């Protein structure tokens with residue numbers, strides 16, 4: 001029940017729907033249990049006494065009751081549905097909002113398919129209990145209570161005999177619940193693994209095909225599918241074992257009723273109409289009892305689903321705006337690192353070790369170094385995608401943690417190593433960070449990113465629709481759109497993380513020339529592997545295993561004869577070799 005208590009905030013505001021649904025359910029149950037009494041009266045009081053003239057009145061009364069039951073059943077069903085639907089609407093929104101604020105750390109290990117199944121299948125399972133399961137359980141309790149009450153009223157000893165099998169049924173139901181709950185959790189986990197596999201495979205289809213690993217992937221999918229099948233079969237086995245067992249115990253009651261009740265009628269201690277009423281009543285108890293398996297099933301499923309939903313909702317959000325955070329419209333862009341060290345959550349080596357530098361507004365910092373040297377990690381601390389383990393990251397003299405997260409990030413234009421484009425138009429993709437921007441500003445950003453020309457060559461120009469992951473564009477074209485997207489927010493700080501790795505040298509030079517004007521007044525960080533990308537920077541930091549191994553301008557670093565000069569030599573030799581071949 002703890003899970004339901006913790007998720008109460010989502011369904012309790014809609015309790016009115018729930019109570020209307022339950023109120024009308026009471027009416028339905030009331031009519032249901034009156035039905036055997038009408039049978040009793042008809043058989044013993046009307047047929048037995050030969051009062052045929054009563055039959056039309058009883059039939060009319062019966063019809064009226066059934067109409068009342070139908071109307072009540074409608075309201076019960078409708079408001080039950082409404083209760084579930086409204087509750088999970090809030091729940092789904094909250095889950096999505098949570099996903100939006102969860103930090104990079106969470107997404108480093110998150111599986112998309114698994115998250116998708118939490119937002120869809122798990123939410124649905126929770127709804128099904130709110131809408132039906134809960135009411136069914138109450139229905140069961142009501143029918144059993146009223147049914148038994150009437151039975152005891154009609155004939156206590158016969159009711160006692162019928163009750164004899166109940167403790168066995170209770171034990172069976174209890175054992176069923178104990179087994180079926182973990183089984184359903186297993187099904188949910190397995191289904192999430194299956195959807196993750198599908199999602200990953202579709203995303204990585206290029207790699208699968210390029211390496212001719214289709215058969216391998218089919219095999220891996222089969223493994224997950226097999227697991228899903230197995231967990232379902234196991235659950236089916238539990239279900240298949242316990243459900244007939246419950247039915248059997250229920251039927252023992254019927255046999256006992258037939259034997260003892262029949263004897264009572266023969267002995268003249270029970271009226272025939274009363275025995276008939278007992279038969280109806282016992283089925284009103286056995287029916288929901290057998291249905292109890294299904295009811296408990298929706299309960300177990302929703303409990304398992306609720307657990308998985310709470311896992312997301314309880315996930316800590318370490319990186320958020322603190323109370324009284326500084327709201328800024330525009331930062332000057334003065335970035336300073338003071339002995340900053342960083343280790344990613346989960347332990348491991350330090351990605352950055354005691355890094356210090358000062359980048360006043362307008363300064364261009366080049367970051368170069370081997371892969372894994374810590375270049376991206378450094379810039380990620382500026383946007384507070386992660387928080388430095390030690391040391392201070394300051395912007396305009398204040399620690400990054402002091403700023404409101406949204407206003408901080410709105411001032412930093414980041415172009416990632418892999419540019420993600422939404423399945424929307426080119427125009428919308430460029431304007432993503434600033435939807436109110438004018439068409440002219442979009443064009444200007446595209447010109448500066450050397451994207452305008454190729455965009456104009458598309459038949460629909462800026463209105464060209466891009467597929468998921470920007471299909472239909474070359475790697476360099478995607479990068480240029482991502483640069484335009486970063487420029488359109490008019491940032492004070494610009495981070496270009498290998499942003500021109502996929503464009504040819506000539507285009508890169510054109511971008512750099514166009515950016516020179518853009519960079520004026522903005523602090524720019526250029527991460528690159530090519531020296532040509534950083535050589536014009538005001539200061540170049542050469543990183544080696546998280547440390548700043550060298551720093552200076554291009555000319556200074558060439559003179560120092562260190563790592564930078566060696567990288568330059570290798571790249572320069574490559575060019576010489578190409579030119580002479």
Ligand SMILES: Nc1ncnc2c1ncn2[C@@H]1O[C@H](COP(=O)(O)OP(=O)(O)OP(=O)(O)O)[C@@H](O)[C@H]1O
Pocket residue numbers: 108344345351369370371372373374375376377378417
């Ligand atoms: N999200 C992460 N979680 C854990 N470790 C990480 C994460 N991102 C990077 N690292 C580790 O931190 C170190 C520095 O990585 P970083 O991405 O900063 O290097 P880089 O210099 O940008 O490399 P590249 O040129 O290949 O992009 C590496 O050892 C890497 O394995």
